[in-house]
Amino acid sequence: MSTSTIVAQTDLSKQLPSCSYSTTKSGPNRYDLDVDSWTTIFETVASSVPLKKALEFKTLHSVAYRAVTRAFKNVTKLKIEIFKGTCCIQDSWTKNRQTAVEMARYVMENSKIVRVLEIYFDDPCLDVVNEVLDEIVKSNHIRLESLRVKRRHAGQSLPKIAEIIRANAKTLKEITRIGVSEAALGFCDELDLEIFGCMSFDLGFQPNPQQISLNFCRIMESGAKFKKFSYTSFDGFDPTNDQIQMLLEKCAVENLKLTMMNPPKITPKPSFMIGKVRNVKKIELVEIVAEPMRFNKLISIRHFFEKCFPNAQNHLSLLQQWN
Template sequence: MSTSALVAKSDLLKQLPSCSYSVPAPSTDLDVFSWSRIFENVAASVPLKQALEFKTLHSEAYYAVNRAFRRVKKLKIEILSTDETLYIIQDSCTKNPNVAVEMVRFVLSKAKKVSELELYFEDLDLKVLNRILDEVVESGNVELESLRVKRRNAGQSVTKIGDVIRTNSTTLREITRVGISEASHGFDDRIRLERFGCMSFDIGIQAAPHQVPIHMIRITESGAKFSNFSYTSFSGFDPSEPIVQNMLDSAEVTNLKLTMMNAPVIASRPGYMVGKVRRVKRVELVEIVAEPQRINKLVACRHIFEKVFPNCHDLLFLQQWD
């Protein structure tokens, strides 16, 4: 074993808790490359702050941590609203918004290519979130393939999320739970998604009648394509509405999932005026309930969905509860 490997082993063992019994010495000593891989794997599995502290352990650890940061693919950001706002970046927590922004900047500067962004926010004040998303937009090391968003409060439309989408429109393949207003802001004709999930709660629990159609028109006009489309809202949408059908046709949707609390309001019109969407092969209608119910209220809409989607082979009625 080389001298540096022996020193690395000695330093690492100092960090381990002592035991009341002796551990038999291994039959084979590890070389410096093996210790380096150990350092790198440990650094990749712990929160950001611990990984940075790990760099001071030994010179081999220092270089191994840098290699681990270069391999980072996912950026995870959480903003929690408690007595004090907490910012959690790569599982490391801080109360200082400036430190949170610096942590994001550090991760993005070290990573070779970040392809996943996982975002959760509760804070009503979006200033820090916008600063963090600015770092994502401006980084040259971000090529997102997946964007996952969760939020606690309704009525919060984050334009910067749309900016993130537009900046990564050529590489994105999956977007989940963004607001419909954020999607309409960020979509363009370069968008080619395998999975797109959005909801209307960014414009309120019960949006005004004209608000959702406006954003659907913008998505249609953008030229974006997404084969699997899921939409969560208070009462779904009327599948016989031409604006809805135009969006589904333009986007070339084949699988549709609607999650809602109440059944959609469907306009009364003669059968010959009901258009067809022929690409859709599968439809899931999910009713949100407090507890399992024997009767799914959405079944009452079966006839209109069967008429609008004549080539749908699977029309499923499901329930979702906590």
């Protein structure tokens, strides 16, 4: 074993003390690892610990430095969490907003390609999350296949998310839990998604129905396609509505999941189109409840969905969701 490897082994044992190994131990039970083995160890550890911890390994030894650098090149997922007064980038916490931006930039600059982006923001002020998203928009190391968004406060919309969608439209296959207004602003005819999930809470707790209708119309006119469509709101949508039926038809939706607290208000239409949308083959109607209930309120609207989507009659489920 080379001197370089011995030094690396000794340095690592000091950084990560073990009850089963001592740097002074000798004898038949001592195992000497070569450079490749230590490189693999450093890469594995760096890939599984928070960002700051991984960077600390770079100071141990040149073997560790190169291994950690190589590990960052293989990073494909960027995880961003923004809270009031603190941020978490790749599971590393900081209270300094500029440090958060620099951490996100470091991950992107040292990665070959970032393919998965997870964003969670729980801050009434959107300044920090917008600064971080600015870095993502400008980066040349972003080729997203999956975009996952979660938010805590209603009434918050991020146009930067729409910019990220447009910049990655050719590669995106999954978009979940974005706001309906963000989708309306970012969708284009280059999008061909396997999964698309959106919610109405970006428009507030009690959004104007006309606002939702306008955004759905923009999504439909964008030319985007998505096979699995999930929509979360307070009262779902009216399946007999012509615009909703056109949206599901033009966007080639095959699986539909509606999550809501109350059944949608369905306007009586004695002559609404029956069996018009035939591309939808599976429907899930999910009621949000405080605790499991025997009776599902959504059963009252089941027959409307059966009539509007005849090919989903045998694959229509009524479910409940609770915390």
